[in-house]
Amino acid sequence: MLNNRNLRQAIDEPTHIKTHTLDWLILREDDTSIYGIQVADKALSDHFVIKFTIAIDIPKVEKKTVTSRHIKQLDHEELSNDLKAKAIEHSPNDTSTSIVEKYNATLEKLLEKHAPLRARTITDRTSAPWINADVKLQKQQRRQAERAWRKEKTTVKIQIYQYHHKSVKKAINNAKRDYYRSKMISCSTSKALFRLTSTLSGKSKPTPLPDQITDDKLPDSFYAYFHDKVKKLRTELDSKGGKPSYEPFFGEPWNNSRLSILRL
Template identity: 35%
Template sequence: MYPVLKVGSSSELDSQSILDQHELVQHVTVPTHKNSHTLDLIITTKEHSFLVDLEVIDKSIPDHFLLRADIDTLKPKKLQHTVQSRDIKRLDKAAFLSDAASSLSSSTISAECLVSTLRDTLDKHAPVVTRTISVRPVAPWYTLDIKEAKRKRRQTERRWRKSGLQVHRDILAHQRNIINSLIRSHKKAYFTKKLEEVKTTKELFQTTHHLMGHQTSSPLPPGEDKELCNQFLLTFNNKIDKIRTFIGSDTPLPDEHESSTGNTMTEFYYVTEEEITKYVKASSPKTYDLDPIPTSLLKEYTMELVPYITKIINESLTTGVVPDIFKRAIVTPLLKKPGLDETDLKNFRPVSNLNFL
């Protein structure tokens, strides 16, 4: 636990009794104002007095004096976490497609074969790498021109500290104003572009929530991961069993059905490669753990992969069977409404993320 350090004005300090009550120490004991008043303060705890040196300097220009202090404390370590990623940018497209095509056959292609081949080929050309990264604030509006302006500011600051001339200080101030102006303009452009892309009210709330830096996460009940997963599995299975029982053979059906006057569908029609290409291009680029390759990569290689995808879909329409690998999903429990009891599993609903195909 880090010791307390407070720097401020004595107007925030009611009395010495408050310091004694919380076991605090005010280290400034000499006047800090031109009228011989001690108006500024530096407070630490009595137990952790990590102040090494304190100096009060009269700069003659302001009413208050300058307080300079040396603090003996360690710099907090940067937060780090481990991530797994692939170097997709350096992926050799020709080699990837060549290896994938050599393992695929349009005559014997199946959903399981396509998924496993794409996953194995990607593991070969862009294997998963585990690395440790430092947690930094996200700034999507940060650009190279801002980075270059900051580099120039550091140069002008070093020149001013070395020379001490007023002209170099003015140059530093001018460069600082340039950076502030760049940051404001880039932030405005970024936020404006994001809001212009909004098409619905729901997207507007989601985008605004994200731009304000609010993190949305669904709370989960306390417990071990494996045990909690089994509890959710049992709860969701019981819910499905109740629904099946309710709509069973004992459920009364209407005596009469209105006859349809429209066209009747008696069979599925085969889809074409052009249709599949259109659907893939129009789909969301989201990727989940069950996808053999990133969705963005699949959309990029659509022309090469669409013949296999089309055959799998037409085979499913012909046999009336959806491949088992496309029925698997990653189920995430989400709280139905904010404020509900998190310990009651009935207040959660299952959200399934399927394979993109």
């Protein structure tokens, strides 16, 4: 059947603990975009993991530069001594504002001395909105169990790792359920619920905005466009001149007395 459709099965070794090849990787006969196929027992289930490399373009990882201070590494005793030595001088003519400014400037200099501002480049990874503290804790415990199993591959270590792996899956399912349930409960109208379901199903599309106009000039540009459009329409209507013509009415005039026969 695969040959008739110009397809091939790329797995040629067991993928199950019973030495059966139950998991397949079906490719086109002339497909060369997938390579480096490996079958590995990760002790996650009775099936093995199939790993491979696929030659596709992936979105570039965004990087950003952030600045921070190592406040936790401050020597509190040394900082306290410097604060005592740096007496803030002020005259009777100083206002409360100027005294506060001198105080802040002194603190800023000492902070720069003991915990200088450092810039570093980090990878900007947006985490899933349903990630909570329990999921993070379960993942941390799973990583610890995995490292212990890889260091000492015993039956007990494998069982502990499998237990934490299942705990992570359970925590993720609970977090997703609670997150989406709270989102749906917060929808006060059917329109809001429809918008939420469209967003969750990937059907919502962002509103396109002009790229050639900066954000600070975009509101004025929209205002100018609609203002000129209304002004143009008014000018065209005024240029036609004259009064609107109406066809004469030949029907029977309205008589309010007819309503008196109605009874509720």
